[in-house]
Amino acid sequence: MTTNRATTGAGARTTAPTADLLARTERPDPTFAAAEVGAWPDDTTARLVRLGLLVPIEPAAVSVCTACGFDHVEPVQWAASAGAERRAYLVCPHEGMAVPLDPAVLRQWAVRAPALAAVVASAAGAAGAVTARVPGRVWKLGTLRLGGRVWVAFLAVGLTRPDAAAVVEAVPKLRAANALVFVPQTVPPPTVWADRAPVVVPLTDLLTLGPKGMTADRELLASAVTPATRPVPKEAGRTFPTPPGATWEQVTLVVGEHHVRVQVGSVTERFGFAEAGFADRRAKGAPDDAWALLGLLARSRGTLGTDDAVRTKSGGLKQKVGTLRTRLRGLLGIEADPFHPTRKGEPYRTRFTIHRDGPVVFPTPPGATWDDLTVTETSNGVVISMTVERRDVASAFDETGGHRRVGIATRGERRSAHTLSDLGLTDPDGAPTRAGAALLDLLRGGGRLTRPQGAPELLALGRALSQFFQLNAPPLAFDPGRARWVARFEAESLVPPSDRS
Missing domain, CATH: 1.10.10 (Arc Repressor Mutant, subunit A)
Incomplete structure (x- = not known):
């Protein structure tokens, strides 16, 4: 069940639709809410629907109340109207009133993994029919000729779930010497394959959504299956005693x-x-x-x-x-x-x-400030994005036609995924500390958190963030007028309330 949270609009944060789609495919119930697809570039959802990768499903059954400041979720109710369309609303128990909802923001789409299998087979140039080997989890895509060999291609979904080893065991050809296994996003651990691991290629490395559909990077695919034929060089020193078969x-x-x-x-x-x-x-x-x-x-x-x-x-x-x-x-x-x-x-x-070796720190470039930083909660931890300035040299011509070299500066983005442990915000058992829990609350509150001035968990959080990002300025400010803390960086959460622990 998906909870509707954000709304679409000019302020929505743009994301990478292909990566979002593939990451969501790994889940047992891969669905998207309107707020999520609303962050994609225009027409992306329609293109994915035309490809069969997304299909509209029933509207969200619950939604976040926007009539009060308590951040609670209530069931969506529907009432008949004079026209053909029904009206959606929820009842806020705090305000004691019905809160109208826009049906458009309740829309949902489901990812169709069988359609993804067909799209991958076509993009990669596989020959033969696409057949399901484990319904909803494994498909044979056909054969591919790459690197002078013929490969049997498969798409496998959810190989990081607890039942992954059983799924692999049900399809012995997944471990054949010429097996090429595509996974949506995450390479599974070696224990999933037992005795033999095939060549595994994440689709996030391979696929691109273009105007005419999904395309595959053939050069990248060929490099993924080309084995090293030259001897491994060793210039000096000793060699690690790597166990046979290790990856x-x-x-x-x-x-x-x-x-x-x-x-x-x-x-x-x-x-x-x-x-x-x-x-x-x-x-x-x-x-x-x-x-x-x-x-x-x-x-x-x-x-x-x-x-x-x-x-x-x-x-x-x-x-x-x-x-x-x-x-x-x-x-x-x-x-x-x-x-x-x-x-x-x-x-x-x-x-x-x-x-x-030692405390983890973020590679913050010189001159960066908290304003350049975005911290996002995801289902796997926190993703950190920092805007960085890159300096280069370019050619230029003056008014007389003379040639000269000039310095230019361009803005880029550095992204990395981390855990609360990386930020020093977990206890020895791996549970969030009070400062770690405060960070999650801050992200879920869009960078604002109601706590008293001098709250020890917020002071500890400020010290941890300053140390991790190696920035001397404080990352948090207290707003006495509203009695709340405000982040100096952009803070957000992509985890629906129903999935939060």
């Missing part, structure tokens, strides 16, 4: 100033930068540029883009990541690519888990 998804790297701790399953070893193969040959006793890039990747928890503070010439990031890829393969002895396939202009994302 990058099982690897965790914890990076310190001069060391890295590597963990695969129950096996853990600590390496200095030199014995890990990151020594600078030109400067004795110093790490090289690849080590600096590994540290930056650890600070950003596995995501690295052109807007990050990488000291390199234009286009040089790809080369630096290639060097780091070689070092990591040499250290772990795993031939597969440690990075997800990456489209041009998109950030690099690791297949392994990586973070700094």
Whole structure:
């Protein structure tokens, strides 16, 4: 059951429809409310309906009351009107009145996973009929010729749910040597596959919604199935005793100033930068540029883009990541690519888990302020977006036709997902602290929270946020006129009230 919360309009926050659709497909009951699709660009919903990926369903059965400040949810009621349309309303128990509702904001759509299977098969160029192998969970898409081989393609949905292993067990061909498994968004843990893991490709990396429908990045798809044929290089030092059959998804790297701790399953070893193969040959006793890039990747928890503070010439990031890829393969002895396939202009994302040794901090660029920051609650934690300024050099011509180089500045966005634990807002058992609970309340209140001045949980929250984002200015301000706290950053929640714990 979906709760209607926000309304559409000019102030709605625009999101990526394809990513939203694929993420929602992983859920047991994948539906969208009007407020969610209203944040998409114009005509997107109609295009997805025409593709069969969305289908209208019954209106929302409950809605948030907007007549009072108590933020409560009530059942939607319908009354006959003089015209053909019915009138929607709810009864506010606090105001003792009927509150009219716009039927348009109660509309809902369901994701049709079978239609997604057909769309993926067509976009990827699969030959053969699309057939369901586990209703609602697994479809065979046909065969694909990629990288000089013939692959049997599948779409599997919800492989991070508790019953995922049983679903995989019901389709033995999912673990065949030539199986290519598409998943909507999340790569499942290796334990789902038992003895053999297939090639898994997230559709969020692959699909793009264009004017004529969904298209697939064929170059990216080919790179995902191309095995490493050259030997894994190892320039210096020793090699981690990686268990046979281990994948990058099982690897965790914890990076310190001069060391890295590597963990695969129950096996853990600590390496200095030199014995890990990151020594600078030109400067004795110093790490090289690849080590600096590994540290930056650890600070950003596995995501690295052109807007990050990488000291390199234009286009040089790809080369630096290639060097780091070689070092990591040499250290772990795993031939597969440690990075997800990456489209041009998109950030690099690791297949392994990586973070700094010590308190987690956000890679806030110099000159950034709280006004550049957005913190969003999602079903998986919090997503942080920060507007960053990127400086570059461009060519220009003056009035006489002379050529010169000028500096330009463009605005981009840095995004990363975190847990409350990353922000230091959980207790040893993993439950939110009082400051952590206050952050969730603040996000759900759109950046405003009614608490007394000097509330200890808000003071603790301010200290935690300042430390995490490395910003000296206070992130929260107290409004004495309204007796409430106000965030200096943009705060929002995408979790419906019915799904909040």
